[in-house]
Structures are given as C-alpha cells and as structure tokens.
Amino acid sequence: MPEAFEPKIVAFFCNWCTYLAADLAGTSRIKYAPNTRVVRVMCSGRVDPQFVLDAFAKGADGVLIGGCHPGDCHYQEGNYKALRRFVLLKRLVRQMGIEEERLRLEWISAAEGERVKTVVNDMVEKVRALGPRVPASRKEAA
Amino acid sequence: MDTRRITIEPITRLEGHGKIEIFLDGQGVVERAYFQVPELRGFEKFAQGRPAEDMPQITSRICGVCPTAHHMASTKALDALYEVTPPPAARKIRELVYSTFYVEDHALHFYFLGGPDFVVGPQAPAAERNVLGVIAKVGIETGQKVIAMRRRLRELMVLAAGKAAHPVFGLPGGVAKPLTAEDAARFREVASEAVDFARFTLGIFEKVVLQNSDYVDLILSDAYTHRTYYMGMVDEKNQVNFYDGMLRVVAPDGHEWARFRPDQYLDYIGERAEPWSYMKFCYLKGLGWKGFSEGEDSGVYCVAPLARLNAADGMATPQAHEAYLKYHATLGGRPVHHTLANHWARVVEMLYAAERMLELAHDPELTSPDVRTLPAAVPREGVGVVEAPRGTLFHHYKTDERGIITGANLIVATQNNAARIAMSVEKAAKKLITGGQVPEGLLNMVEMAFRAYDPCLGCATHALPGSMPLLVQVRDPRGAPLAMLRRDSDGSVHRE
C-alpha cells in the first residue's frame, strides 16, 4: 500500500549553499515534507560515492546531494567535482537496479529557501510513487 | 525391482565437482551410470552488458588451468567482431604463446595426471600412482626437469602475455605489446629445450607403455573403446592446428563427414540439457541426438588429442608427423577409437607444440613493433574458435554498435566430450562392476575412463604427494547406505 509508505531520503548538503538554504527555509517558516535527513558536509565535493551507496545499502529510499550553483562553489570547483562523479555514479546505480529518481544532485544557493521545499517535495513525491527500495533478495546463506 | 546405487564423488572437473552415480539392479549388474556436473556459473549471462574488449580477461576466468585457451578464443572472436586482421607479428606472438601454453599444459597432464597410470601402472599401489611415483620410476632428476620445464614455460608466458594464469595480452587486431629481441632469444632458448623435453617424454611413453603388452592390450580393450565421430581443427593441408583453421569431423569409419569454417559451427553442433546435470551435452546436428550411444547414426562425437589426430591427415612439423604416423600404425590406423590412446596422442601434440614454438621463435617477423591493427568496423557479431588442450573451444559474441555484449555463447572443450565421457564411465562401470562386487583396482579403472579426457581440474590432481583416494557408496533404492567401500591413499580397500 504505497499511500502508507513514507520514504526516507538521506540528503548530503554543502555547508555554504544548500545547508544554508535549508536554514533559510527554516527562518522563513517554509513548510516541506519531513522525509529528508540532512548530513552536513563542507562541500558537495566531499560527497564520496561510498556515502551514497552506503545510504542505499542501509535502506535509504532516496539520496539527495545539494551543492552550490555552478560558479558559486565556496571552494571554487568542488561542486563540479561532485557533478563529474554524479554523472558516472548515476549510471552505476542504474545498473544496480536502482531507479534514477532515487538519486539526485541539485544546485541550491543560500538564498533559495523556497527551492529546498520544491526540490524535497518533488523528490519525496517521485520516490513515494516508486515505493520502498526492498533490499536485494539474498538467497545464499542463513 | 531392487536397485542399488553407487556414488562416486567427487571426480574432478573444470567448473567444479564431477559426480558419478551408478545404479545396479538386484543382481548387482550396472543398469545405468550417470556422469553429473553439479556446477554452473552463467558466464553467458553476465557477459551481457560487458564491453567486448573485456571478454578475453573475463572469460579466461572460466578456467584457471587453461585460461590461455579461453583468452585466445575470445580474442579471436574480437578479431571477427571488429573485422580486423592482426599484423603478422601479432598473429605469431599469439600462436607462440599458445604453443608454449600447450607444451606446459600437456606436460602437466602427462606427468602429474595421466602418466602415473601407465608409468607407474594401473594396478600399482595407489600411493605410488602419482607424480612422485613417476619420479621414483624415471628418476628424481626427471622430476625436477619436469617442474623446471613447467616453470620456464610459464615464465615465458608472463614475458609475452603479462600473466600465466589469466593472460592480458589479447586485443582485437593484435596483442598489447611487441616482443623484444631479448624476449625472442629467451623463447628460442626455451623452445629448443622444450623440443628435447617433448622427445624425451615420447621416449618415456614408448619405453614404458608401448613396450609393455599389458598396457597396449589395456588401451585396445573394449572397456575403453567407443566408435564415435571425431572433431578437430586442421590447416589447409588438413594438418593439426591449435590456433586457427577449419573444423573437420570424421565419421567412425574415418571418412570426412564435414569440413567447415568455425563461424558455421551452429549449423553442425547442437547442445542439449539433461535435467540431472548442469552441463549441456553437445552432438552433431546432422545426425541428431540419439541418446548416449555410439556408431555412425549417433550424433555423439569426441574432441581433444585422440580426436584431433583422428580428424587430421598429419602434423605440420617433421618430428611430430613421424610420431603421428607411428601412433596410427601401432593402433591399427585412423580413426583410433580407444579412449586411453588420448595419452599417447597428447604426447605427440606436445612434440608438435614444441616444434611450432621453435619455428615461431626463430621467425624474423616475431619482433616487429607492429602488433596492432586498430578496429574501424562497427561491431556486430564474432565467433572465435581454438583447439584447447581438452578440445575445441567456441566463443561467440553478439554486440550492439558500441561493442557491448548483447549475447554470448560459449562451448567449452569438455562439453563436446560430455556425452562420450558419460558413456565411457558407464561402459567402464558396466564392464568392471559385476555381481555388486567392487574388486580391487576398480576405482582407478573407472577413474581412468574419465581421466583420459583430462577433465581440466585433473591438472592439479596428483600435483601433491598422495594419490586420489576414492569412496564408493553402496545404497539401497531409498538411498540408505548399504555398504561403504573406501580406498585409502595407500591403495588398500576397506569395507566400512
């Protein structure tokens, strides 16, 4: 029964843009879906693909990476490094049977509190529609 | 009807355990024997989605004993896939490496696996029926010679192919790197040693086996004889070739039944499954599957040394050809139907491989820096076939335009032989087991029936002191053990 299903989304937000945007959403009292859990990193460039896969492995229904807009990275180009990895990681994740809507990279600047809402709500909707990410069937050993 | 069951497990084989199930009727007469392969890894499936150029390295993991054969078949399939012809130097490096591998692999089998049955003797105490027994018989320095030879040959493979177990040099249109003058010199040096070594080995075989009428009788005995078809790869002169050529099939009476291009294999070879084995059984399409039976009408055929020498009109190198003639003369002319003759045929092939090595090692073109033809064509489909030591090996790939595998069909050597091995095992069992009695030596005799085919992992069998104890379970129809017979490493058999 998908209507009963509340997806859990792990979000990696960069300290300088997206995390602040989420703070701004708070100070602006913007309301959005309570399904994300933010892990703060200094830069989206710190997001090791291992973190994303680990989140999925531990049962996350979705993973959202938030960074500064192109050109705005507090560390000049960290977000581009994140983008480079993301393009390949997304393909790997697809091969592993995980739908693309479950993994997202979004540029959200410190001023875009509203965008945190739209992105999160949209992702939660899409992931909810996909249903839970049942852990891969393991028929090898008791 | 009261049936009993005898289980022989494990027998060893490439992809894992082999298993023999023998069912006896109330009189203790063998009703049926099954040769089962309980292992499957599904390479055909997970090849899909992989880039074609990765296949030589991926498929070599089908077998760590003959990885070079898979690597080579796969690489040739890539040549076909990308419609590229390797430069002469590359082709020669490939065949040189392949010949080197052949000498090593055949030597290993003769000394470590098959040889002991003859050199030490089928009836000899099992404890001696192994490489140490061989060494004891032919002298310690020979044993060291064998080990040293193998090491030198594998060093050469590392030199040219990167690794001996799981080579990495095969690429569509050539090889990863050229050979230096020093490399070639090393090859020349070892190659001539290899030729001497092969002749020396042939000498041992003739001395120990051919001069012993019991052995000759054993080889010719009905227990180890099947009148089937034979397949092998031949060059334009219909001489044995391991690396490239046409596939030729001869009928039990020796006449050429078919001669076809490897990429036509699907028109000639069929595969079928049995619900009781993970390994598929091959048969000749033209004749169809008539069950596990021999003769002109049955599609059952045979590959590997015995078959190759039956399918070819001769060997491409002088000394090997001489040996070939003698082989057939001694065994009553082509085709030879005696399974155990595989051992002799193998040594003849070993001599050929060594001679071929020497030829190639002296080829001036060998060290040319031009070892790659870069692919240009859009990949679609490619078949690559070689003669693996254990028989004809087929790699067949289909890809999308990016060269990503969309379909793969692999027929490994032992699959070609699967039906005949099953028959050999059954025949041996039927001949040897009577009245439910399991006489001394039975077990090794049964072993010999499959060992002659050199099922891959046999290579490692007997590699260490101690022979291969076997255990025979005698069960009632409900599978409850009635009796347990074990042969210990000292060769003695006990009823438990």
Next chain:
Amino acid sequence: MRIGIYICHCGTNIAGTIDVQALASYCGSLPGVAVAREYKYMCSDPGQELIRQDIRDHKLDRIVVAACSPHLHDKTFRNAVALADLNPYYFHMVNLREHDSWVHVDKLAATEKAMDLVRAAVRRVKWHVPLERRQVPIHSEVLVVGGGIAGIDAALTMANAGKHVYLVEREPTIGGHMAQFDKTFPTLDCAACILTPKMTAVKGHKNITLWTYSEVQQVEGYVGNYEVKVRRKPRYVIEGLCVGCMECIQACVFKQGKTLDEFNLGLSKRKPIYIPFPQAVPPVVVIDPEACIEFKSGKCKKTCVEVCAERNAIDFKQQEEIKDIRVGAIILATGFDVFDVTRIPYYGYGLYPNVYTSLEIERLVNASGPTGGEVVLRDGRKPQTVGIAHCIGSRDANTNKYCSRVCCMYSLKLAHLIKEKTGAEVYNFYIDMRAPGKAFEEFYNHVAEEGVNFIRGKLADVYPEGNGGGRLILKAEDTLLGMIRKIPVDMLVLSAGLEPRADSNEVRRLFNIGCSGDGFFLERHPKLAPVNTFADGIYIAGCCQGPKDIPDTVAQSGAAAAQALALIDAGVVELEPNTAYVVAEACSGCKTCIALCPYSAISFTDEKKACINEVLCKGCGTCVAACPSGSIRQNLFEDQEIFEEIEGILTYA
C-alpha cells in the same frame, strides 16, 4: 563512553512542534548516553552552565546539543564544552529548529525526524577525536573596496584607529553617488558640504593608501591573511606630480568638450583631459584615450604637456600597474546602480526630451552642476509644471519586487528643490508614502504644506499633448479620488530605484561571498550579523548589502569597521581544524588528488607521496572523496564519522 545530550526547546520554536520530552527519554535509551536533558534555552547562560556542570558531575566525554543551526551556535557550545576542560571537538550539534520544527507541521513526523537526527549524532560523536584550532596571525592592514560614503567612512574610522587602510575606487575620484547629490533629505544640508571634508580627510590621512581608477583583480588566502591583487588603470597623469591646477584642461586643443560627461550623466560635455568635478579626490586630472588626439593619431600639439611644463605630470606612456597587498580584513562598500528607466519604455525616457531621471535632476539642481543649479528643460525654458513619479523599478513584479527605501524621501526633496528654484507646480505620483526615518514624516508634511501636489496612484502612461505644445500628459488613477487623472507637465522626473551593481555577481565570486535573492550581497545573519558575510574577515557596508539612505549607510560602515577592528586587534585568528591530511604510509603517490585541489595545497614530496599544506587547505574535502586508496582523511569529516551518521539515520541504534 559517556555521552550527554541536550535538547533545546528554543521557547516554543522547537518544543512547539517536537515532543522534546519524548525525544529526551528516547535519547536516554541510546547506547553510550549517560545524560539526556531538555531545557528551555540551551544557548542561555544557565543552559550552557547545565552542560558544564554535567561534564564535571557525570564525567561526560561527548556532548550532543540538539537545538538550532550550527551556523548560529556551533561556536557557542564548543566554547561551553571547552570551559569544562573537554575538548571542544568532542561535540556535535543537531539542527532541530531550522531543519525540523520550523519546516514541518506534523508533530509526529517532526519528532521522528528529530530522533533520527539525534541518533545519527550520537553514533557520529563517538568517533570524534580531540582537535586543536589552528591559530594564525592577522595582518593589521585592511582593504576597503568602494570610495562612496560607506567606504570613505569605514576607511576613516579604521585609519583613525591606527590601522593602515587601502581604499580602492573604480572611478577617477572617490565620493560615489553622494557626490552627485545636491542636498540630502530630510535636513536639506548640502551633500558636498558634508562629504568633501571627509574626502579630503581620506586624501590627507597618513594611514590611508588611496587608489582611485583602480579595481581589485584577484583575492586569495583566508581570514587574517588575504592576498589581493589591485589593478591600477593608467590615467596618463602622474598622481604624485599633478597638483590639480587644471590648466591643462584649459590648454587642451579642444576648445569645447565633445565627450558626454559621466559625472553629470551626460547633461554636459567634457574634454579628453578632464577632472570629474572640481572637488574630486584626488584632485588629479585624467586623460581619456578614447577621445584624446594624441592617442588616436599621435599628431597632437600636446598643449597640455606644454602648460604642465616642468611639472611633467602628463605621461602618455603610462601603463597599468598591478599592486600586491596582504590584508587581514576586507570591507566591501561597492554601492548600487540606479535602475535603468529605459527598461520601462512607456515612461518615454529617451523618447520625450523632457523626461528625466531623479539623478539627472540632482545634477540640475546642483550649483556646481551643468546648469549651475538652474532647473531648465532641454530647450532652456523653466518648467511650469513638473511631475515626479515614484517607485520606478521598485515594488514591481516586472522589475524589482523590493522597495528601494530612499525614493519617496528624495522625491520629496526634489519636489521641494524644484518648487524652490522654479516655482513650478509639482505633482508627485506615489503608491505609498514611505517616511519611516527620523524626521522623515515631518519633512513630508513640510513639503506638502509647501503646496506640492500628491496623487496616490502609480503613473500609468505618458504621452505628448495633442496641440504639439511639447507638454506631456501624465495619466494615473488617483486611488484616493477613485478617478483617472491626466496631468499635463513640462517635465517628468522618474524616481528610479536602487539595484545591485551590474557586476555584483563577478565581485561576489571574486570575494567568495553570497548574494540574496534580490542580488544584493548576503549578510551572515539578517539581524545578528548584518555586516558579516559567510567568508570570515570579509564585511559589507552600504547599498551593496541592500538599498538604504546615508545615515543607515554610515551606521553600517561604522559597524563593519568595528567588526574589522575587533578581528585585527585580536592579533590572531583561530581557524576551524577541518582540514584534510594525507596518511603518508598509506599513500601510493598516485597523484589523483593534486590536480583537484583548488588552493594548490597538495604537493608531491621527494618520498613520492602527496602532502597537504595545512595552512592552504580550506577543508572542502574534495581530495578526500577522490582518493582511490582512502589515504586522505579530513578532520571533523572523517569517512567513519559520516558513515556513522548515515547508519544512525537509517538504522536503529
């Protein structure tokens, strides 16, 4: 391990949405947790004391505070922890307010989320290790960018405090927009009278290095140690030699100026060699190579050089100069742009000659302006009727949503000045009259009493009078009378709003700070840190942060100066220890990381291994994520710590 968890109610900000009691008791049940408390205001003194007391009484060795954003109180609680002799990095903060209670309504879901977040923090903090803040000395010099009133005031304040200041201004003179004004509202004291003394003070100040006609080209380094490159454009006049006698301007082969005068917004012409305005600082002429014959043909008589004679101040060969300076703090006072009124064509600016912008009128009414203070139409006639339209480019979804804050008041000022100088009928078209400042409302009343007409309605249309008399019909709905008004006027003044500088995005990237949605520079906190940015040691003052009038601007520049002074006088700055480091014995020397570091902090050693310069590293962690053999680690953001957080969020402890 003994962990203490402290959950802040933040009044009802958190407790109103999250069941803090339930949360606290849940936290108490987590492995390793010795104390779990909830308290009204953790950031208050008693709140902090609570933590310190527990650390002593309960021998706590890890602290988790679940309250507001770490951006707000991370440091507060670290210090509290440190005061109890526990390493401040044995601490982790959970953002329950901005990221949870303030953005969710479903109390159950919010509480569940809070539990996940705290659980993650508990798992994480267990892996924390003691860290030391790095102390680096601060350079006492300061850079001020922008020579308007904000920059001038900030520069003087710091210079007077004994700090050396580099004041960099893009134009040939400082003074900014204020120098273009005539009088200032509401007191009507003349802008020049109050500004020029400050300008000259800057020039004469021993602690100020003034670089006009210059721009900041590159900024590197970090708080306390910024390395800045300043590009000094050639003015073809040697500053040290020119005394500002302006004889060269007289002597120029051009008898009349042919180039539109920027300072007067093109209402007058200037010569190739010129000075923006008489009181310009520095009082040094500039040569415009675009206009100067010598530059064009090289065949000029160079009368300017003759007249300059032995002073020899003119140098046609002058090249641009790059100055490298090292400063401890930077104040950005880059000001604003006036809204470009042509973006709203139906007001007819540029189409009808007698439509003016407010800033043009500032020049017209200015005694030292192009007309010597005469308010005349382009044909020289005095206007009989004048319309002033407020909110041009402000409070409008099509242009800028925000209110520019100053237009109402300066429109009143201009109405007053025009009436005073021409006796014309003045009509002010306004949406709302905004006069919130000190003595503002009084000023409005005063102007109203002078007989200025006020029409409450947005100017809807402008078109020429049918009779060809050259007058313009101003059409608007008078929302008080509830009728359409059509007022014929000789002159229309458009009260243009204030906008971020056209290049504010480039500038913000140059200094690595942010912009808010409206494009003005983003302050660290709208209330508590209005002149700070997210880049430590970089402050903002004046209209680059948002539209404001002169008093507010000066107040901000003072605040920015105070912040910079406080930073510098500390002598040293403590840097977060969140740097990356290479585990030397593990590194294989694959060099993957080296090309990725934006600060060239990674070098390849003689031992053929990567090595990170701790001072250059800013802790982005990109190299950590990229290191294929896991041989680079990051303080405060160790892989293990993040994996624990992930696991804590998703699995039950």
Next chain:
Amino acid sequence: MKPKVAFYWCASCGGCEEAVVDLDEKILDVANAVDIVFWPVALDFKEHDVERMPDGSILASFINGAIRNSDQLKMAKLLRAKSQVVVAFGVCAQLGGIPGLANLSDAKGIFAEVFGDGVAPVRFHKENGHSLSLPEFFDTVVALDRVIDVDYYLPGCPPTPKIIGDALGALLGSELPPKGTVLAPDQALCEQCPRKDTRPEKLLLKEFKRVHQVVADQQTCLLAQGLACLGPGTRAGCEAMCIRGNMPCTGCFGPTSRVRDFGAKALSALASVIDSNDEAEIARVLEALPDPAGTFYRYSLPSSLLGRRRME
C-alpha cells in the same frame, strides 16, 4: 607432528590451485612442512572425513572461490568449525571475484539464458526409478566472509606465488598477523608501478579510451594515456604484472583496508579527473566507460556495499 592444512575450492576457476602449483620447486618444501588433510582437487578425503576431525584440529584452511551453491556453503561452514584459521584464498573468496558478476542477474535469469525454455536441470530428478540430485544454485553469489568468519585474506586473481609463500611463512611463523589482515601491502598499486613517475603531477583528462581503441605507449602511465587503469585504487602485491604487459590494472587485488567499496572509490577517482565542468561534455567523456558496474566491480560486486543488482 606436522601442522594440518586443508585446501578447498568453491565457485572458482582452478587458477588458485594453479597458483599453488606455481610455487614450483617450493611446493615440495610445503608438502614437507605441513600435512595436507583435505584437498578434493588433489586428495579425496571426503566431507565426513573432515566431520570426524575434532574441532580446531586443522591449523589453517585455504578456501578459494565464492559461495554460489549449497554444497559450497555446507563445506565452508564445516571447515570453519574444524580450523583454527581460515584464509580466504584469492579474490573470489575475498570479494566474490568474477563469478560474482552473476549478481547482476539471478538464478532465474541465468537458467533462462543458459537453458532457454528447453530442458533445464532440476535439484531433484527421477528417471526410470533412479533419483538424482544437484546442489541448490543460489540467486546471489557471496564472498566467503559473508557466510563464515574469515581470519585472513589472500588477494589476487590468482594470488602470486610470492604472497602465497609469504602467507604460508606468516602462518607457520611465530606470531600471527592481526585477524582480518589482507596478506598484501596496504598501499595502492601505483607504489609498485614501473610507470609511476610518468604520471603528470596535475593530471586532468579530456578523453577516456577503451583498450581496443588505442595502441598504448609502453613507458607512460596508462591513465595518463586515457586508459581506465584502476591501479590507483587497487591494492599492491601483484608487482604490476598487467601494466608490464601493457594493459591497465582491472583491480583483482581489491581495495586497501581503508576503502569500503572498491568500485565507488575507483569511480570517484576516475570521474574526478575529467577536465570539464559541463554535464553534457562530462557524459560524453564517460561514454568510454560504458559499463561502470562491470568495470569497477569486476572482482568485487558481491562484497560491494550494494552486493548485487536489485531484481524487479
């Protein structure tokens, strides 16, 4: 008496057995130093021979191959009980190896591919009164330590004679290495790579190449030539044999101890050095890596964080 040693092989190719034989002359010394009590490949002591042994009576069991069917699982558990030390021998046992690529599909998919809709093998089959059985074929291949406790790991496909020799030495030596140790250097392969110095200090790539598309120079760093060499993320110990063969490293020695997911890290390192900030351009450059899963998990899919493809 001599310490007892057992060898066993699960889903593997036999290359690990060959690797033991590759000890060449040393093989005889080994035979003299220990008592091999179980090695189906070489000696036919049976399962119940092992069952009869007292728990812990075997000093060390060297198990190669991944776990792919019920027989292998049963034997692994039995040997664990009887052995003081279990060594995962080779990358298949350590990480799942190439047979682990089967985790991109499942039993159903593999049977459908291999046997089509014709006759397919079944676990239990009766044919004119003869009942035959086959072991259960699992959906998911796993590494050895997913089913039993593993003390040491010998990486490689196959392990080199050198590290095998060292390992035997260590086990027969006085003090054992800490449990869980991978018995190979804990640094990436670049450390041993003869081409190490030829990689530019700041390497950014505008192009990746597939091995069949270029003739690789024999001296310079293969990654610098645009070939996806996984050496930077792969544990050293093989002496860079593939690179000496002028082919890029494919990662058979697995990750270092500091990495949880070999593929993720290798992917991160390679993607990070793409010399573009434009998404479309980045995607274009990455077309030369058409198979991330097969490339980065060639030997480690079963032990990766996700373990297998999620089947619908």
